[in-house]
Amino acid sequence: MIESALFYIFLVLTLIFGLFVALFRSPLYSLLSLLGVISCLSVLFYFYGATFISFVQLIVYAGGILVLFLFVIMLLKLEPEEKSGEHPAFKVLAPILFFAFTSAGIGILFVQRTEIPKERFIMPISDFSFKLFTDYGLPFEAITLLLLASAVGAFILAKRKI
Amino acid sequence: MTFLSALIIVLLKIGIIIGTVLTSVALMTWVERRGSALIQDRLGPNRVGPFGLLQPVADGLKFLFKEEIIPLEADKFIYLLSPLLVFVPALAIFAVIPFGTTIKIFGYEIEPLISDLNFGILYVIALSGLSVYGIVLAGFSSGSKYPLIGALRSSAQLISYEIPMSLSILSVLIAADTFSLKGIVSSQSGTSFSVLPNWFIFSQFIGFFVFLITMFAETNRIPFDLPEAEAELVSGYHTEYGSMKFALFFLGEYAHMISASCLITILFLGGWNIPYINLTGNLGAILGIISFSVKVGFFLWLFVWVRWTLPRFRYDQLMALGWKFLLPLGLLNFIITIIIKWGII
Amino acid sequence: MILEGLILSIFLFGLGFITFLLRRNLILMFLGIELILNSANLAFVVFSAKNQNWEGALFVLFSIGIAAAEAAVGLAIFISAYRSFKTSYIDFFKILRF
Secondary structure, eight states, X not given: OHHHHHHHHHHHHHHHHHHHHHHOSXXXXXXXXXXXXXXXXXXXXXXXXXXXXXXXXXXXXXXXIHHHHHHHHHXXXXXXXXXXXXXXXHHXXXXXXXXXXXXXXXXXXHHSOOXXXXXXXOOOHHHHHHHHHTTTHHHHHHHHHHHHHHHHHHHHHTOSOO | OOHHHHHHHHHHHHHHHHHHHHHHHHHHHHHHHHHHHHHTTSOOOOSSSGGXXXXXHHHHHHHHHSOOOOOTTSOHHHHHHHHHHHHHHHHHGGGSOOOSSOEEETTEEEOSSSOOOTTHHHHHHHHHHHHHHHHHHHHHHTOSHHHHXXXXXXXXXXXXXXXXXXXXXHHHXXXXXXXXXXXXXXXXXXXXXXTEEOOHHHHOHHHHHHHHHHHHHHTTOTTSOGGGOHHHHTTGGGTTOOHHHHHHHHHHHHHHHHHHHHHHHHHHSOTTOXXXXXXXXXXXXXXXXXXXXXXXXHHHHHHHHHHTTSOOOXXXXXXXXXXXXXXXXXXXXXXXXXXXXXXXO | OHHHHHHHHHHHHHHHHHHHHHOOBHHXXXXXXXXXXXXXXXXXXXXXXXXXXXXXXXXHHHHHHHHHHHHHHHHHHHHHHHHHHSOOBGGGOOTTOO
16 A cells, blocks of 8 residues: 555656656756656665666666766856747647647547556566576677767767867 | 564664764864874864864864855855755665675664665766865856866866776675675685685785775865865855855765765674674674774874875876876786686687 | 566656656757657567566667667767757757758
8 A cells, every 4th residue: 555655646746757858948957857757766666566677777877877878068168048938839739749649649548448457566686687698788888889989979970180 | 573663773873973964073173183183293173172172062162153155246045055965865875885894783683784785886987976066166156266166177077086986886896796895894804815805805906996086086185175175266166155055065974074085894804803703692693893993084184184295186197197197007907806816708 | 567567668658758848958858759759668568577577678668778879979979968068958949051
């Protein structure tokens, strides 16, 4: 009972932080709200049984990617947005699109009823890593190449003089 | 046991552990000042209580009564949030640290650790990654140039030294075969060849060396003290902070130091294991907690000793040390561990 | 629990989508993209919990890796664009227009 109460609290908290990402004017506050979203999502992953993935999300996303964003915002001293830059059509169009899309998605969910398991199945780490290196070896090596290429590419793109 | 009794026991454990940590932090300030006095051949604080032991109390009262100043250029919400972001991860690491074996009191079996997470080590690495945020936001939200430069240097240092730290932790995990901290301590019990204790400091001394140096860097202590370098940066990222906010930074740094010493003993020195003695029952548990405290105390004294002995690194020397020296050493240790544990691949 | 997770995933996707549309600052558009990626990760984890098959969560690992690579390159592009245009508002990035 406590567990499902905590689950719903973090669900609502994720939604609130997501709203803050969309609505805050200053880039720094939006970034901190995104940090809140990612931490709450990490807790939600733990509730679904994917324990390893929840920690990986905290270490990589919150500890690596968002720090990169924070450095860029900090060093370039980006100003909070002013309201006059937007095209007026977008202010009306975007909430309409949001509600249309979300209600369509939720409608599909309620139409398709499928079997929901009762027990929470905790991910065993040894099976996971075994599959990662044998069945999914090719995507794994491809990701390492991709990260190397992006590191070199980011370095060259951000230099002042090549 | 019922839910209510389990809840009360956990809350009691949290209270005891946080109380002990905060008292140790206050005691560490006293140790630092008397220890530095000993090394520099002078007396330290000796007026406020017997041997100056009430000096931390006097310091705490001073911090409470000072005026709270917020600079005009500062971003107020983040300026007030940053000391918390530094202090809370340093305390939160104590949720997974095992202090000893099980104690039996009044029919309850109590383990002196708050939670035995299956992935305790990943929790520790995640919290070390999250502790960058408090420092960067503190420097950025202060609205002046010295904190900004100090925050940049400190975050670059913290992020660079996370990688050799993770590599040395990884070698320990391969040797211990488990992610939970209690399992790592248990796998270091007993002796091999009936002479040498099974501690990982003997079987992975390169990893121990790398981890010790990265722990100095992660806690921003001398010789990796450049973010707070007094002569150059007017106290770095906590320049614009006074009274209770500065006290929170201070407490956070010492709490981080204590948790780093606890991690070094758990990962490399066998936690609560005493060599050649098999610890059982209540007496064994108490002896285990005492031996854990002695080892942690040794590393805390080492932190103080190194601070007042060595000069500080320059920034490029610091970066070169992290990337060009510790990272290859960590990889070397990793490869040697794999070869010894699983045969030549 | 499964249903609530999927509804949250759809809402986060929608929020990321309108962040991407409504913002004029390039960095904030990147934040919207990251939010969309996270909603997809949540959907992966929810479905792998439903089918009790952990290969879905394995894909989240690759998705996080791709997000890291894309964030690095995107921020590098942003920095060089900021240097050329001296601003980060996309209203001013219109040299290639006819």
